[in-house]
Amino acid sequence: MSVAVKQSPLFNDRKSFKRSRPSWVDDGNEDRRQKTPSKVTGLSPNSHLKSPKKARKSLNGFTGPSKIEDSGRASVNVSKPLQIQEQRSKLPIAKGKEALIREFRENDVTVLLGETGSGKTTQVPQYLLESGLAGDGIIAVTQPRKVAATSLAARVATEQNVNLGSSVGYSVRFDERFSPETRIKYMTDGMIVRELMSDSLLSKYSVVIVDEAHERSLRTDLLIANLKTILRQRNNIQDVKGKGKVKGNASNPLKVIIMSATLDAEKFGLFFEGAKILYVQGRQHPVKIYHSSQGQVDYVDAAMRTFFQIHTDYPPGDVLIFLPGQEDIESLEKTIQIYSNQLPHDHMLVLTCPMYASQAAGQNSKVFHPTPPNTRKCILATNIAETSITIPGVKYVIDTGKCKEKRYLARNTGGGFDTLLIRDITQSSAMQRAGRAGREGAGHCFRLYTEDAFKAMALSAEPEIMRCSLSSSLLQLKCLGQDLETLDLMDQPADESMKSSLIVLFLLGALDREKEITSVGRQMAAFPLEPVYSRAVIASTEYGCTQEVLDIVSVLSASSKLFVESSEQRDAVSEARQKFRHVCGDHLTILNVVKAYQEIAQSESKSGRKEWCRRHFLNERALLEANDIRDQLRQTCQRLGIDHRVSCGEKDDPVIQSLGHGLALNMALLQPDGFYKQAIGQSVVKIHPSSTLCDKKTPAIIYDELVYTNQIYARGVSKIPKSFILTFGTLKLQS
Numbered sequence: 001m002s003v004a005v006k007q008s009p010l011f012n013d014r015k016s017f018k019r020s021r022p023s024w025v026d027d028g029n030e031d032r033r034q035k036t037p038s039k040v041t042g043l044s045p046n047s048h049l050k051s052p053k054k055a056r057k058s059l060n061g062f063t064g065p066s067k068i069e070d071s072g073r074a075s076v077n078v079s080k081p082l083q084i085q086e087q088r089s090k091l092p093i094a095k096g097k098e099a100l101i102r103e104f105r106e107n108d109v110t111v112l113l114g115e116t117g118s119g120k121t122t123q124v125p126q127y128l129l130e131s132g133l134a135g136d137g138i139i140a141v142t143q144p145r146k147v148a149a150t151s152l153a154a155r156v157a158t159e160q161n162v163n164l165g166s167s168v169g170y171s172v173r174f175d176e177r178f179s180p181e182t183r184i185k186y187m188t189d190g191m192i193v194r195e196l197m198s199d200s201l202l203s204k205y206s207v208v209i210v211d212e213a214h215e216r217s218l219r220t221d222l223l224i225a226n227l228k229t230i231l232r233q234r235n236n237i238q239d240v241k242g243k244g245k246v247k248g249n250a251s252n253p254l255k256v257i258i259m260s261a262t263l264d265a266e267k268f269g270l271f272f273e274g275a276k277i278l279y280v281q282g283r284q285h286p287v288k289i290y291h292s293s294q295g296q297v298d299y300v301d302a303a304m305r306t307f308f309q310i311h312t313d314y315p316p317g318d319v320l321i322f323l324p325g326q327e328d329i330e331s332l333e334k335t336i337q338i339y340s341n342q343l344p345h346d347h348m349l350v351l352t353c354p355m356y357a358s359q360a361a362g363q364n365s366k367v368f369h370p371t372p373p374n375t376r377k378c379i380l381a382t383n384i385a386e387t388s389i390t391i392p393g394v395k396y397v398i399d400t401g402k403c404k405e406k407r408y409l410a411r412n413t414g415g416g417f418d419t420l421l422i423r424d425i426t427q428s429s430a431m432q433r434a435g436r437a438g439r440e441g442a443g444h445c446f447r448l449y450t451e452d453a454f455k456a457m458a459l460s461a462e463p464e465i466m467r468c469s470l471s472s473s474l475l476q477l478k479c480l481g482q483d484l485e486t487l488d489l490m491d492q493p494a495d496e497s498m499k500s501s502l503i504v505l506f507l508l509g510a511l512d513r514e515k516e517i518t519s520v521g522r523q524m525a526a527f528p529l530e531p532v533y534s535r536a537v538i539a540s541t542e543y544g545c546t547q548e549v550l551d552i553v554s555v556l557s558a559s560s561k562l563f564v565e566s567s568e569q570r571d572a573v574s575e576a577r578q579k580f581r582h583v584c585g586d587h588l589t590i591l592n593v594v595k596a597y598q599e600i601a602q603s604e605s606k607s608g609r610k611e612w613c614r615r616h617f618l619n620e621r622a623l624l625e626a627n628d629i630r631d632q633l634r635q636t637c638q639r640l641g642i643d644h645r646v647s648c649g650e651k652d653d654p655v656i657q658s659l660g661h662g663l664a665l666n667m668a669l670l671q672p673d674g675f676y677k678q679a680i681g682q683s684v685v686k687i688h689p690s691s692t693l694c695d696k697k698t699p700a701i702i703y704d705e706l707v708y709t710n711q712i713y714a715r716g717v718s719k720i721p722k723s724f725i726l727t728f729g730t731l732k733l734q735s
């Protein structure tokens with residue numbers, strides 16, 4: 001065998017994977033995870049919807065309802081309408097359809113639990129629509145991730161045999177497809193929270209389905225808190241002495257359905273006093289779990305070797321690899337492609353399919369297409385594939401045991417920052433990941449960590465509200481006349497992080513000393529941007545450079561990175577980009593790129609533009625996305641009466657001044673030792689190697705963000721006059 005990877009497999013033979021019992025359900029952890037909610041009412045014994053107690057029984061037996069034929073690989077977007085209807089009727093949830101509709105009709109709030117792939121997200125909205133339960137209103141289905149919202153909407157449109165954007169649509173930040181006839185709308189939780197600002201009762205929605213509630217994302221928590229008050233108002237529920245809660249007549253009542261892939265429903269049930277809890281039995285085949293006998297230092301390399309071990313030694317079946325983020329996905333995809341091309345001809349081909357949250361709509365559709373003959377699909381995904389999206393055909397899972405987690409390091413002085421760190425997953429995630437191998441038949445899960453490491457993992461993740469920056473949410477709540485301190489939340493954030501977000505908003509001028517929202521704050525909240533950037537846009541009206549600031553902020557808000565990094569071609573990259581470099585730093589460098597691209601776009605064809613981007617190591621997708629974002633920001637400007645065409649021409653100062661207003665908290669001063677000290681806050685930082693100012697000794701800087709690897713780096717850096725620091729941040733804080 002000539003393949004290098006084959007010479008050093010991670011495990012020499014199958015036995016060297018420390019084979020454990022199918023611990024997916026058999027070990028003690030599973031029991032802890034599936035604690036039976038106390039307030040459960042099961043359905044009738046014949047029903048296929050089961051109470052969690054029964055559910056546990058069926059899970060322990062490790063077999064799905066074997067009578068049900070699996071739709072398998074045929075379940076793709078390209079299927080014909082008839083086939084699709086057949087697939088729909090074979091989903092585990094279909095047998096409980098009538099019972100579900102009955103329960104939804106009778107209850108204002110339902111908590112629906114069920115294993116991934118049982119059909120909750122795609123079917124429940126259609127049942128509501130087809131049974132007339134949604135009345136004339138819209139059914140909202142919320143998702144914590146953009147890519148889940150867009151791809152599920154596409155799937156349901158196909159199932160309904162309609163064009164995406166007609167009766168089935170979606171709405172995610174900077175991208176939407178819906179029309180006045182839309183009845184089922186998949187949307188990110190952030191978008192529906194934003195809608196509260198213009199319609200605090202969400203009156204156009206007759207049903208709000210909060211999906212993936214177990215993830216407890218920040219926006220989902222805010223939505224759930226608001227739904228509780230909205231239900232009271234729209235369903236006319238009053239506390240009557242001696243009688244408890246009494247429901248009066250309501251002209252536009254709301255139904256809420258909370259859906260989750262894990263079984264800890266108790267908390268949701270308690271929060272929505274008296275919610276009905278239902279369980280839909282999924283389909284789960286046995287999964288053999290293998291733990292590596294020792295910890296892996298390089299999980300990307302370990303995943304690659306394990307993949308080829310499966311590919312050469314195991315029968316056909318697709319492989320799903322869980323990785324923490326886009327960078328690892330891209331690098332592993334490249335390596336797998338290189339090595340698989342060197343395999344002898346008698347081997348199956350390998351088709352790689354990346355899947356991560358920031359992918360543009362439609363970019364991942366090949367993942368759902370049937371695997372071509374004589375080919376093994378290798379899906380490289382983040383935790384998006386854990387519960388949000390079910391990919392058919394997976395028989396093998398490789399679990400690196402890592403994920404990326406956002407965590408805010410709050411500082412009392414207001415100088416805190418968000419970190420995005422790679423960390424160990426939780427036991428709950430590990431079990432979900434393993435479960436993905438057993439949906440269509442017996443499967444295998446290769447954990448690149450030891451059994452002891454698994455046991456040492458936290459049981460489940462901490463809700464995001466307890467570990468993330470709250471300033472953007474607090475600003476939105478203030479617009480609604482609400483406050484984090486008084487809102488009835490499922491979990492309260494830490495005091496110091498609330499305090500820190502108040503300081504941030506005060507320094508940006510969005511709140512006054514009485515913590516009341518200012519007119520600047522209201523304008524800021526109207527932009528779908530982080531407060532630092534919406535503040536910069538508003539400042540740009542003072543300095544006459546709205547056009548330039550919108551150009552920069554649009555690129556910074558795109559999900560793809562503008563600059564393609566290539567460690568092998570570092571010199572070529574730096575030479576190709578030389579002409580965009582601006583002495584003031586990264587922000588104006590971005591502006592130079594945008595301007596150059598706009599010029600090219602006028603004269604070049606599509607392929608010419610593409611080639612130009614390739615030559616300059618620029619990611620055209622980021623530029624195209626930024627164009628869309630800018631269009632939307634311009635619309636917001638128009639609504640606020642801001643002229644977005646105002647330009648400062650070739651002048652640099654106004655742009656830097658405007659950005660300085662937004663990044664007032666992100667200023668740092670050069671120290672004698674070459675490090676930078678935050679003007680507000682205590683952190684000592686270095687300029688990130690990717691910055692144009694990296695090796696310059698600039699006395700004072702502003703930066704977009706701090707990233708924490710082995711030390712704290714400032715990324716997206718521009719030079720500012722030292723006097724700025726006095727004008728903005730510190731003086732204000734002291735005054």
Ligand code: CDP
Pocket residue numbers: 075076077091114115116117118119120121122123151152154155368387388389390391392
């Ligand atoms: O929400 P839950 O995990 O219970 O299941 P679902 O997302 O409604 O998925 C039901 C079925 O639809 C699964 O078999 C998926 O593979 C399939 N599906 C698909 O084929 N293509 C999509 N874009 C989305 C779902």
Ligand code: MG
Pocket residue numbers: 117120121122211387388389
């Ligand atoms: Mg789902």
